[in-house]
Amino acid sequence: MKSFRELLKRRIVWIVVVVALLSAAFITTLVLKLSGVAGTSSPLSVEAVLGILIGMVAVAFYRIRTYLTALKTPEALTSLHIKETDERALAISLKTARSTLYTALSLLGIAGLVTSFIDQTAFYTIGAALIVLVILYLVFLLYYSRRY
Numbered sequence: 001m002k003s004f005r006e007l008l009k010r011r012i013v014w015i016v017v018v019v020a021l022l023s024a025a026f027i028t029t030l031v032l033k034l035s036g037v038a039g040t041s042s043p044l045s046v047e048a049v050l051g052i053l054i055g056m057v058a059v060a061f062y063r064i065r066t067y068l069t070a071l072k073t074p075e076a077l078t079s080l081h082i083k084e085t086d087e088r089a090l091a092i093s094l095k096t097a098r099s100t101l102y103t104a105l106s107l108l109g110i111a112g113l114v115t116s117f118i119d120q121t122a123f124y125t126i127g128a129a130l131i132v133l134v135i136l137y138l139v140f141l142l143y144y145s146r147r148y
Contacts, residue, residue, distance in 0.1 A: 004081050008067045015067075019060045026053045105133060 033046045070080040083089070108130045115122040 001077065001081065005071060005077070008071055008077075008080075012064055012067050015060050015064050019057055019064075022053055022057050022060070026050060026057070029053065101133075101137065105130065108133070 029046060029049055033050075066080070070076045108126055112123060112126040112130060115126055
């Protein structure tokens with residue numbers, strides 16, 4: 001359980017770093033909006049971007065609160081440890097991620113074929129996304145096959 005405590009502490013540190021970066025992005029976006037620079041060429045409205053950033057920060061604060069509660073009370077720590085190390089839940093998560101990846105790759109491939117007849121720019125964009133996803137998959141496959 002001591003190693004799980006250390007893991008939670010590391011997670012909290014990383015989440016705080018992410019919150020700091022998200023806050024910097026929020027402030028930068030807000031300053032650009034107020035100065036009139038942002039919002040002229042963006043497909044998303046500045047308000048939507050600010051809303052997304054606020055949502056991400058809210059989720060991060062929720063996770064920090066959950067981890068701090070788990071670190072303070074032994075019952076919550078045990079409950080969180082069981083929840084995160086349950087083999088059934090991990091197997092379901094693994095199968096879900098694998099199915100999602102294969103479906104996304106298949107749909108991107110089909111979309112690439114369809115867009116090759118319609119628009120070359122969209123075709124190259126989808127093709128680049130497909131190539132990046134396959135490369136990421138292979139890198140993680142190599143990493144995890146050597147790690148385990």
